[in-house]
Amino acid sequence: MSGDVLGIAEAKPQRGGRGARRDRRAQAAAGTGRPYIQRNIPTYDILSEESLIRIEATADRILAEIGIELRDDAEAMELYRKAGASVDAVTKGVWRLRFEPGMLREILKTAPAEFTQHARNPANSVRIGGRNVVFAPSYGSPFVMDLDRGRRYGTIEDFQNFVKLSQSSPWLHHSGGTVCEPTDVPVNKRHLDMVYAHIRYSDRAFLGSITAAERAADSVEMCRILFGADFVDQNCVVMGNFNTTSPLVLDGVTTAGIRAYAAANQGSIHLPFLLGGAVAPLTTAGMVAQGLAESMASCALTQLVRPGAPTILASFFSSMSLRSGSPTFGTPEPAIGSLVMGQLARRMNLPLRCAGNFSTSKLPDGQAMQQSMMSMMSAIQGGANYVLHSAGFLDGLLSMSYEKLVMDTDMCGALHAYLDGMEVNDDTLAFDALAELGPGQHLFSTQHTLRHYETAYWDSALDDNQPWETWDEQGGLDYAQRANARWKKLLAEYEAPPIDAATDEALQDFIARRKASMPDMWY
């Protein structure tokens, strides 16, 4: 899980000699091994209080006057009704819920502003909310890509590979969830293999299944085997990532899943996936207001099931190519929207999931990284606490890319250094460094330089900063080619974190029994 194509160590503290020095430097420089980031720079607050209040008032008006349509979950309907929502039956099993202004905010006051999601390796438990930032790989792509084999449907082997590659990076903090769709496993059984892969090939926290209430329950049950039932009842060890059905619909499969996680005191993310012009207004202020309304309505259900259950406000904003109607990712308007969503989440004192390394590019090229950086900067500057899609996202989320994964994890490393901000003290102000030799003299040999030489700067494992001639002599590889070599090397060197044999056996037993209990389903 260390080393790279250019001979740069990433994270393998046990090595000796030159490699070990490099490792110490890399770790000291940008905090290898930190289980999550604690931001040291303020958030980027771009909107005035007055405008924020107008957005909140619009969200409240949407909830009060248009309302949310709830489908096929009478139990959820009853919970909302008992909490004070007005409920109108639309057709059988379909209700329109309306909420008085301020009602959902009041309900959400029992939700924690910050919580810990425990990992099986306690050193990797993450704190979600407040000043904390957690990076997780991308989620939900049916296809996978690499430079050798191109685009193809994802398999469980790809899934395991992405979990391993994510685990290999010191710049991710969380193993994510559906890192790709393992389309070679039956639909009704793949959640078992996915959760197992996260448990077995990573020792970080992860997301469970949300595609059906019983799959959510299986995810929680596997965590009970791993952590013990009592621990799970009192602590968040798994989360579900739930989408609203925009505009303004909550689907019963989703709400049943949300109830399952909340009842087990586990975490959940409540994400409107808003494509402006299609399922949301084309204007960003309206898109944000709708996103806030939908996420609040979805989040609130957790508190009605079990007050205090961890819940994460979320938004996924994307724009549209006005020529083709295609969704666009990594564009400026959604980036601005994400910054504002950060302001709104802080005003509600709720953790936020927002943005990620988004791109519509079909290759790990300049477009991919330009769009990714614009989107990712909005996540970290806007104060997102849990950043799903931090690595691997290509092709408008239809494909998970092996090369992009290692490019993005490298970028995540740079963002650790960025979020550390600027330390200002007598040592960093470095008057003595300039005074030592005075005007016109290089600082290479000053005491200050020697003292800071190993730790001063973020050191990329993938960028080529060499002179053109050296780079050219070494083959003149582009970024994507270097990334291709890197993920292969990381996979070859990957070692699974140890796991207790009895626990592993119990997990495999559980999976075998569950699989045997139902016929394969492929839709």
Add this chain to the structure above:
Amino acid sequence: MSGDVLGIAEAKPQRGGRGARRDRRAQAAAGTGRPYIQRNIPTYDILSEESLIRIEATADRILAEIGIELRDDAEAMELYRKAGASVDAVTKGVWRLRFEPGMLREILKTAPAEFTQHARNPANSVRIGGRNVVFAPSYGSPFVMDLDRGRRYGTIEDFQNFVKLSQSSPWLHHSGGTVCEPTDVPVNKRHLDMVYAHIRYSDRAFLGSITAAERAADSVEMCRILFGADFVDQNCVVMGNFNTTSPLVLDGVTTAGIRAYAAANQGSIHLPFLLGGAVAPLTTAGMVAQGLAESMASCALTQLVRPGAPTILASFFSSMSLRSGSPTFGTPEPAIGSLVMGQLARRMNLPLRCAGNFSTSKLPDGQAMQQSMMSMMSAIQGGANYVLHSAGFLDGLLSMSYEKLVMDTDMCGALHAYLDGMEVNDDTLAFDALAELGPGQHLFSTQHTLRHYETAYWDSALDDNQPWETWDEQGGLDYAQRANARWKKLLAEYEAPPIDAATDEALQDFIARRKASMPDMWY
């Protein structure tokens, strides 16, 4: 100067039919034709007042205790001395200048907080300072690159091409200066051909020569021919981009050039090019303090020559690969430094030049665009007013890239939309858009969507947002390949802006006389 490889119009208002609708959409969407950006989002202020004061105090202490070494310009030395600097002779023609804390700040109070640099097309004059942002192409590369011919020394033909390509983009505002070194023209004459190329192939504002006082004078003289001598005496029509000789040295060639521009009431930029660990401390706080000290000392000279002359505080921060000692560009620490430099410039009420589309990549690939975006975001978020190196920068500034130029100008377009921020009013909050059809209904056909459809989003001319299958059928080109086709098309379609024939003849006469007056020099 319009159209593109993907069939997207960029800026050609005279067209009719479908193209014209596209044009109106593109223009309305992100403000094609704006001569410069007026930012509509706040700056990103990451450092506390207390820390800013410590950096300022360190800069003052550097100036007072270590001082600045001035070489080979007795006239500048006398100006500083008369203004109150203490002057110690080091050797013949070399002096150490020391400044009491606050002295340079006091001198700089006569410098304008904002000023206009006039373009020969008055519609393209730019306002520098305050909330304004001006993008100019990259500056100073000896090499040029494209995908067909690779890396080679720049020529005057390359220079003209870069001026034409920059003029073709509605997302740049300024023609820049040494867009590449025209190495096929004698060193002592190339400034004449460079200034002429800016005047003839662009109708935007530009930078003049700074490599010798007489070349600075030639640049101003050519502007007198273009604008009239009286106009030039009263208005800024050209600027010089001057580097300090870091650490803490002002070279006589530079100061003579600064005096020439200031005496003519023309603008100047005062740039410490700080490579941490080499010519500045490795710690960012110290690098910023040094940059502030050097730029203040250099800027102040303009006010001693002619109070009120336009002057621009500047910084160029870069880090270092701690393994190889190679400079690194587009990395997180300099980005943080640039944000802080913005805060410091606003506290002095001076316009700022800072950051740009920096990268060390040798190709227009993912590394290039990731690094560029991180660096460029720091410029626009940090409040830089004049952003040199906005387009074309590759290879650690050693090469100007044809492909990167069109990639970067496209990114500059996206940044127009970003800096427009989020408009919040009843129309953009779009309650009616959601109310019209209600939950579960797509918004494609709502009145709100139809009203905003042509203008809602930034529309890239270079990104591919199509579905994978369409992109694949069209050849599966990557971003660099599309950029390659695009710059060729833009050059083929380029039309020079009209120029008065008599003025053109007078300029050519002047150049011919100046060239005839001196033998070629190649060093």
